[in-house]
Structures are given as structure tokens and as C-alpha cells.
Amino acid sequence: MAQRQHRFPGVTRHLLREAVIDAAAEVAGRSDWGSLRMGDVAVAVGISRQTLYAEFGSKPALVRAVVLRRTDRLLGALSAVLAGTGGDEQEAVRTCCRFVLNAARDDPMVTCLLTGAESGLLDLVTTDSAPIIDRATAALTGHVLRRRPAADPRRVAVAADALARLLVSHVVLPDRDVDTVAGEIAELVGPYLREVLSTG
Known part of the structure; x- marks a missing residue:
């Protein structure tokens, strides 16, 4: 008791x-x-x-808590989406990018963070985005290692971290259509991930 x-x-x-x-x-x-x-x-x-x-x-601290919970829920949904992909690493990266970027562009909270004038809110996805990147890196690394447990965890984490940072960058600066960006990121990260998994 x-x-x-x-x-x-x-x-x-x-x-x-x-x-x-x-x-x-x-x-x-x-x-x-x-x-x-x-x-x-x-x-x-x-x-x-x-x-x-x-x-x-403070208000920014409260908004940060909301952002991180939304991030966790988005990553949970992403895991379910990626579970349905096949063994093509480049296509899996493309699917991941499409899902995240479309979700961000449809979220009014993200729009507010990027366009709001209030001090501290934009920092949550720019200079203070480490918690988001860390969560995304851990989730993506975990997803890959569950499917390929023999892969080198450090190298998988390198790919996941690069992918997370690229996605956050394109969420902050959405200068092109989602399919184009997803394809370019997949061309960059996919071959490295394929090489990592081929030696695991």
C-alpha cells in the first residue's frame, strides 16, 4: 500500500x-x-x-509538449504504413517521405509553427527541433532493426538520422511538391540503406 x-x-x-x-x-x-x-x-x-x-x-513549452505527442502519434502511424512495404529500401524511404510530408502539410498546427509571429514557436521545428529528430531517428532505426535484426545498428541509425533531418528541413521549407522531394530523398538515402542492409 x-x-x-x-x-x-x-x-x-x-x-x-x-x-x-x-x-x-x-x-x-x-x-x-x-x-x-x-x-x-x-x-x-x-x-x-x-x-x-x-x-x-510557458506557452511555447506547452506547445512543445503537444508537438512531441503529435510526433509520437505520427511515427506510430508511419510504422504501420512502413509495415506494408516490401523489401525495396528506396521505395520504403519514398513511402516514408510521402507520408510524413503530406501529414505535415495537412496539419494546421505545423502551418502555425511555420508562419506564426509569436516568439519561440518556430524554434520547435528549427533550432529546437532535436527532440523531434531524436524521436524520429529512434523510431526509424527501431523499425529497420525489427525487420533486419542482423544489420549494424550504428549505420542504420546514421541513415535514420539523415532521413529525419531531411524531412524536418523540407517540412520547414516546403518549396517543391511532395512527390519530387520524396523521390530525391529516396535517391539519396535509399542506396546507402540498401548497402547497409546487404552487409547485415
């Missing part, structure tokens, strides 16, 4: 954070991310602004 009591505050905090993230997404969905107000989120959850700021510190 004592152990359960000791763990309860941690569980409660996790549930609070999840409720706040849900509320932030819901409140922003009714207007836009640029006009999201911390006070509105606090009211939606039923907590004070003081409690909200004590947990997240």
Missing part, C-alpha cells in the same frame, strides 16, 4: 499533463494555434493558471 501511495503523485501528474495537452489541442482547434491562450487552456482543464504555469512554464 505504501508503494502505491508513493507512486500516486507521479501518476496524477502524468494524467494532469495529458489532460492539459488534450485541452490545448481542443482549444486551438476551435480557433488557431497562434491565438491559443494559457488562460483558456486552464479553464478547459479546470485548474488555475498558476497550476498550469507551474507544470509547463
Whole structure:
């Protein structure tokens, strides 16, 4: 019983954070991310602004938490998509790129991060994008190694990291159509990944 009591505050905090993230997404969905107000989120959850700021510190920190959860969900969906691809590494990379870039271009939150004037939001996908890249690299590396467990983990991670960074770059600067970008990234990363897997 004592152990359960000791763990309860941690569980409660996790549930609070999840409720706040849900509320932030819901409140922003009714207007836009640029006009999201911390006070509105606090009211939606039923907590004070003081409690909200004590947990997240600032609006950019809250938006970061939402971004990272969306990233995790996107990567989960991507894993399901990649599970249906065959053994052609270059085509798998192309499929990955199409899925991620199309999802980003259809997401109003991404649009807000890229076009909003509020300080700190653009950093989440530029100078402060390391958490997104790290998550994507880990997810892509894990996917490849589950299918090819004999492959060199370090070299697979190199390919995954390069792919993640290229995708984030093209999300931030969407200057061409998705199919063209996906094809070019696949031409670059696919052969290296094929070579890595052929020696594994």
C-alpha cells in the first residue's frame, strides 16, 4: 500500500499533463494555434493558471509538449504504413517521405509553427527541433532493426538520422511538391540503406 501511495503523485501528474495537452489541442482547434491562450487552456482543464504555469512554464513549452505527442502519434502511424512495404529500401524511404510530408502539410498546427509571429514557436521545428529528430531517428532505426535484426545498428541509425533531418528541413521549407522531394530523398538515402542492409 505504501508503494502505491508513493507512486500516486507521479501518476496524477502524468494524467494532469495529458489532460492539459488534450485541452490545448481542443482549444486551438476551435480557433488557431497562434491565438491559443494559457488562460483558456486552464479553464478547459479546470485548474488555475498558476497550476498550469507551474507544470509547463510557458506557452511555447506547452506547445512543445503537444508537438512531441503529435510526433509520437505520427511515427506510430508511419510504422504501420512502413509495415506494408516490401523489401525495396528506396521505395520504403519514398513511402516514408510521402507520408510524413503530406501529414505535415495537412496539419494546421505545423502551418502555425511555420508562419506564426509569436516568439519561440518556430524554434520547435528549427533550432529546437532535436527532440523531434531524436524521436524520429529512434523510431526509424527501431523499425529497420525489427525487420533486419542482423544489420549494424550504428549505420542504420546514421541513415535514420539523415532521413529525419531531411524531412524536418523540407517540412520547414516546403518549396517543391511532395512527390519530387520524396523521390530525391529516396535517391539519396535509399542506396546507402540498401548497402547497409546487404552487409547485415
